[in-house]
Amino acid sequence: MAVIFDRTPVLTDVPFHYCPGCGHGIVHRMVAEVIDELGIRNKTAGVAPVGCAVFMYNYMDVDMYEAAHGRAPAVATGYKRVHPDHFIFTYQGDGDLASIGTAEIVHAAHRGEKITTIFINNAIYGMTGGQMAPTSLVGQKTTTSPYGRSKEHCGEPIRMAEMLSTINGSAYIARCAVNNTANITRCKAAIKKAFQTQIDRKGFSMVEILSPCPTNWGKSPVEAMQWLEENMIPYYPLGTFKEV
Amino acid sequence: MALKLMKGCEAISEAAIQAGCRYFFGYPITPQNDVPEYMSRRLPEVGGCFLQAESELAAINMVYGAGGAGARAMTSSSSPGISLKQEGISTIAAAEIPAVIVNMMRGGPGLGNIQASQGDYFQAVKGGGHGDYHAVVYAPSSIQETCDMMQRAFDTADTYRTPVIILADGLIGQMMEPVELKENPNPTMPDKPWAATGYDPKGTKPRAVLNSLYIETEDLNTLIDRLHARYEVIKQKEVLVECYNTEGAEIVLCAYGTVARVCKAAVNELNEKGIKVGLVRPITLWPFPTEAVHDAVAQDSVKGVLTVEMSDGQLLEDIRLAVNGVKPVEFMGKAGSIMPTTEGIIERIMKMREA
Numbered sequence: 001m002a003v004i005f006d007r008t009p010v011l012t013d014v015p016f017h018y019c020p021g022c023g024h025g026i027v028h029r030m031v032a033e034v035i036d037e038l039g040i041r042n043k044t045a046g047v048a049p050v051g052c053a054v055f056m057y058n059y060m061d062v063d064m065y066e067a068a069h070g071r072a073p074a075v076a077t078g079y080k081r082v083h084p085d086h087f088i089f090t091y092q093g094d095g096d097l098a099s100i101g102t103a104e105i106v107h108a109a110h111r112g113e114k115i116t117t118i119f120i121n122n123a124i125y126g127m128t129g130g131q132m133a134p135t136s137l138v139g140q141k142t143t144t145s146p147y148g149r150s151k152e153h154c155g156e157p158i159r160m161a162e163m164l165s166t167i168n169g170s171a172y173i174a175r176c177a178v179n180n181t182a183n184i185t186r187c188k189a190a191i192k193k194a195f196q197t198q199i200d201r202k203g204f205s206m207v208e209i210l211s212p213c214p215t216n217w218g219k220s221p222v223e224a225m226q227w228l229e230e231n232m233i234p235y236y237p238l239g240t241f242k243e244v
Numbered sequence: 245m246a247l248k249l250m251k252g253c254e255a256i257s258e259a260a261i262q263a264g265c266r267y268f269f270g271y272p273i274t275p276q277n278d279v280p281e282y283m284s285r286r287l288p289e290v291g292g293c294f295l296q297a298e299s300e301l302a303a304i305n306m307v308y309g310a311g312g313a314g315a316r317a318m319t320s321s322s323s324p325g326i327s328l329k330q331e332g333i334s335t336i337a338a339a340e341i342p343a344v345i346v347n348m349m350r351g352g353p354g355l356g357n358i359q360a361s362q363g364d365y366f367q368a369v370k371g372g373g374h375g376d377y378h379a380v381v382y383a384p385s386s387i388q389e390t391c392d393m394m395q396r397a398f399d400t401a402d403t404y405r406t407p408v409i410i411l412a413d414g415l416i417g418q419m420m421e422p423v424e425l426k427e428n429p430n431p432t433m434p435d436k437p438w439a440a441t442g443y444d445p446k447g448t449k450p451r452a453v454l455n456s457l458y459i460e461t462e463d464l465n466t467l468i469d470r471l472h473a474r475y476e477v478i479k480q481k482e483v484l485v486e487c488y489n490t491e492g493a494e495i496v497l498c499a500y501g502t503v504a505r506v507c508k509a510a511v512n513e514l515n516e517k518g519i520k521v522g523l524v525r526p527i528t529l530w531p532f533p534t535e536a537v538h539d540a541v542a543q544d545s546v547k548g549v550l551t552v553e554m555s556d557g558q559l560l561e562d563i564r565l566a567v568n569g570v571k572p573v574e575f576m577g578k579a580g581s582i583m584p585t586t587e588g589i590i591e592r593i594m595k596m597r598e599a
Contacts, residue, residue, distance in 0.1 A: 009445075042444045045313075045452075057453045063440035065312055066455040067305065068335050074302040078309020078317065079440060081267060081293045086442060104305070107298035 008033045010041055012061045021221025023178045023211025024053055024120065030188045031089065031118060032060060034195055043086040045079055047072040051093035052126040070101025073108035076115040087198055089116040094135040095125045098158050105164070105206075112169030112203040116194045119160060119206055122213040123232060130216035134158045137231055142216075157235065161208040165241035171203030173242040177210035177233060179225045190240070202244050210236055247422040252387045252412070253278030253320075255423050256346060257286065259394035260318050264431030265344070266292030267317040269306035271299055271325060274358045275414040276348035279320040300325040304332030304345070311341040312454040314439030316398050316431075320346035322414070323364050324355055326372075333407050334373025338456030338467065340438070342401035344394075345379070346410040348417035351581040359581035360414035362501060365558035368411045369530045376468050378475055379407040380482060381529040383500040387421040389527075395426070400482060402434050404474050411529060413554070414581075415502045478531055485533035489515055490522030490540040495593050497523045498537065498563045499552040503577075503584060507552050510589040520545065521593055529559075537566035546571055548596045552584055553577035 007013065010032035016025045035044050041062060048056035050069035057064035067075040072090035079088050097105050097119050108115060124142055125131040132145040135157045139148040149157075165173040172194050176187035187209055194205035210232045212224035219227055250258070257279050260268075268283040280296065287294040297303035303319045310317035321329060326347045336343050349364045351357035368381045380400050384390035390412060401408040440452040458464035486504075489511055490496055499507040504525040514521045524540045526533050541549050549571050551560045556579040564573050576584060576592050 043442050045440045045442075047309075054457060055459075057455060061443070061445065061451065063443045063452040064454070065309065065440065066339070066453075066457050067308075068331055068456075071301065071305040071308075071332070074297065074305035075309040075312070077295070077302075078267070078269065078306035078311070079313045080309075081295060081306070082310045082313035082315045082317075083441070103298050104302055107302065111295075 008036050010035045010061050012059055014058050016059065017055060018052065019215045021212060021214040021224055022052070023122065023209070026178045026184060027118060027120060027209055027211065028056065028059055030191050031091070034188065034192045035062065037192065038195055038199065040087050040195070040199070045086065045088045047076050047088065047090040049090070049092045049096045051096055053091055053093065053120065054127065056091055070096050070099070071104055072096065072101065073104040073113065073115065073117065077108060077113050080113065080115055087116070087195065089118060089195070091118045092120070093126065094121045094123065094133040098134040098160050106167070109164050109167045109170045109204040109206070112171070114198050114201055115204065116198045117206040118191065119208040120211045121160070121208055121236065122211045123157070124213050124216045126213050126216055137235060159236060161206070161241050164206060169204050170206070170242050171244040172197040172205040174240045175208040175210070175236060175238050177228065177238055179210070179212070179228045183238070247424055249420050250387065250423050251278055251420050252390060252416045252418060253348070254282045255387050255425065256390050256394060256410070257282040258425055259391035260344070260398070261286055261290055261292070262426060262428045262431065263395040263398045264316045264433055265318045265398060266290065267310040267315050268292070268294045268319065269297050269303040269310070269317070270319050270321065271297050271303050273322045273325040275350060275417050276320050276322045276346065278417070279346065300328035301331065304329040304336070307343045308332055308336050308339065308341055311336065311343045312339065312440050312452070314436045314441050316342070316433070318344040318346065320348065322348045322350045323352045323361070326364060326367065330373035333379060334375055334377060335456045336407045337373070337377035337379065337471070338375065339454045340405040341454065342405055343407045344397050344401055344410065345407060346412065349411065349413040351579070357581055358414065360502065360554065360583070361579070361581045362413060362503065362554040362558070363579060364411065365529065365555060368409050369532070369562070377471060378530055379409045380404070380478060380531070381409045381411050383411045383527060383529050384416060385501050385504045385525065387416060387419070388423045390416055391423050391425055402436070404478055406474070411501070413501055482528060483531045483533050484527035485536040486525040486527060487536060487540055488523040488525065490524060492520055492543065492545045493522035494520045494545060494547050495596055496541050496546055496549050497521065497552060497589070498549060498559065499523065500526050500529060500559060503552055503554050506584055506586055507589060509586045510593065513586065514590060514593065532562050532566070534566040537563060538568065538570070541567050541571045549573045550592060550596060551575050551577070552589060554581065554583060555579050
């Protein structure tokens, strides 16, 4: 029988541990496909984050680091400076990148560090059990904002793609979503462009990906996709914010 | 090679380069700024890379990235900055990455001051970061010794895949002394099949997974057992200590680093007068020279032990553990970067002899 759909080689034969309806699996596969399609597997390393994707080193069949919370861009910097002709990506969530690791991501971009960051924005802390993230929406109920996020109390959600696109060292910054097939297709094209930016040594590249977290949002997978579309996309507009 | 007058921070940097260090990541803090300044000038000349990080946290994580990629990498800082690096040092120890970390100690706690101190002994020797790990800790007492130590520091880090701390102080960093630097244009590097240097599934080299997370209890325990088996080897093979005129001594001084030099002056002065005093100077603070300390003080001639520190009694605890009650142990020391004087030490020794 002809095989018409298979695992892409860079994905290991290990089942994802993610919840039903989670976006991580979709994004992992796209990152792996891009590495395979660009033919850079033997020269690519990744940095896994702290958060739900912490076990990414089990799924990606390339050299992998696991970094402390927020520090992935610094670890990637160390690798890249040693192997400037290799490629490295960081995979980070919103707590990791937009809260505890703001210094590391801002300065990696500022240096024009030739690394690629995949930023999963699901507006919540997943692995720790649904606490408020810097990207949680105003009014969003989480385990640490049980009355809903209040703008007066803790400010409005941070828009990382817009912020990082103002930095000269950023060469490619885009925001995508994995809520429907059309957006998933666009997302993969953006991930590929981000890696290509690194290959072309243009500077820092990042794709922010709006991704559902049904478990911690307290929704079914289908409801979560709807919530993302109706609430997240209006606040976090999709598109390319910087392209050099 | 002829002797050259060099500032400690610069000499240690050059010695690191001669030992094969090609990557330096750091953040400015007094009194160690001459290390990053020197590295920023010199590393490009030898095809290396200096990068001023956005913080000490980032710097130590860059060392993790570079060390994990197979290179000899180093960072330096001073006490408050070393506190910030502890998260990374714990990670590096767990991920089994070689790294060299220089601490030019200044007064603490908090911002403390910017003068030399020995207040970070506990932090360096007893862990510093969280979890069950050790770093090998070297305590040089002169600039020459610091230079000679750098090759050993990088070799030890590579051999045992462990963080190594050079626990010096602001005086070592800031003073100038004549040094002889061994030139080593082609330092030998061990093979690092575990490093992230690119993975080919068709090749023989295993895929690198540099990690400090072991979610299963048994898996974490396996890592800790592996680390501790290595620590036992380090304890057997890597202890360094200087026993100076301890044979037949009445009073044994215990001190490390620059304070040990003041103690040595006191020992010399008293020895000239025929008073039998000696000094035990741990050169590695971890692994600790427990046996050497014990043997020196257990002699029948020894009436008492005096631990001298530029801190509030930290080395003292390890000395007491090593002495294990066989002789009385006294303490002399001040925190706040106050250096003990030769006269003060002699006075204290004379009092101990009278008692």
